[in-house]
Amino acid sequence: MQKKEWQAPELEVLEV
Amino acid sequence: MKTEQLRADEIISQKPGTLVSDMDGEKVMLSIDTGKYYNLGQTGGRIWELLETPKTISQMTEILCAEYEIEADKCMEQIRAFVTKLSGEGLIIIGK
Numbered sequence: 816m817q818k819k820e821w822q823a824p825e826l827e828v829l830e831v
Numbered sequence: 832m833k834t835e836q837l838r839a840d841e842i843i844s845q846k847p848g849t850l851v852s853d854m855d856g857e858k859v860m861l862s863i864d865t866g867k868y869y870n871l872g873q874t875g876g877r878i879w880e881l882l883e884t885p886k887t888i889s890q891m892t893e894i895l896c897a898e899y900e901i902e903a904d905k906c907m908e909q910i911r912a913f914v915t916k917l918s919g920e921g922l923i924i925i926g927k
Contacts, residue, residue, distance in 0.1 A: 821901035824875035824913040826920070829859070829868035 837888060837911055837918070837925070844885035846924050851879065862922060869920070874899070875913055882923065888914065 837843075850861045851871075858876030860869045871879050877898075881891050892907040899906070917923045 818900045819898060821895075821899040821906070822872065822874050823909050824878055825870075825872050826875060826913060826916040827870040827872070828920075829870055 837915055839889045839892075839907065839911075840887050841926050842885045842887055843882060843914055844924050845879065845882045846922055849922065851876075860922075862920070864921070867920070869922075878910060878913060 848863045850863065852859050853876075856876075857873050858871040858879055860871055860879070861867075862869070874895075877895070878891060881894060888907060888910050891910050892903055895901065895910070896903050896906050901909075914923065918925060
């Protein structure tokens with residue numbers, strides 16, 4: 816299985 | 832203020848009370864408790880999926896290293912940083 820490209824996990828708080 | 836670093840062998844799981852939706856491959860989450868919305872992104876969304884059942888940072892590192900092109904040390908540190916943010920927002924349970 817080909818491995819996926821890693822992206823650093825980020826927690827973004829969305830504005831309302 | 833000094834905060835204790837999460838250990839790699841501490842059990843972590845999702846805290847009940849969130850609604851999650853997939854948007855273009857990224858996960859967006861609503862905390863019912865606080866009314867806040869979050870974008871977890873793609874990798875963060877995968878980590879959130881893994882936390883549906885209790886896991887340690889070590890276990891998540893092993894799983895994600897098998898799925899993504901990333902070195903284990905770097906992967907573990909980034910998972911730890913992300914999980915620490917989740918903890919800061921009160922979205923996870925640690926150590927139970």
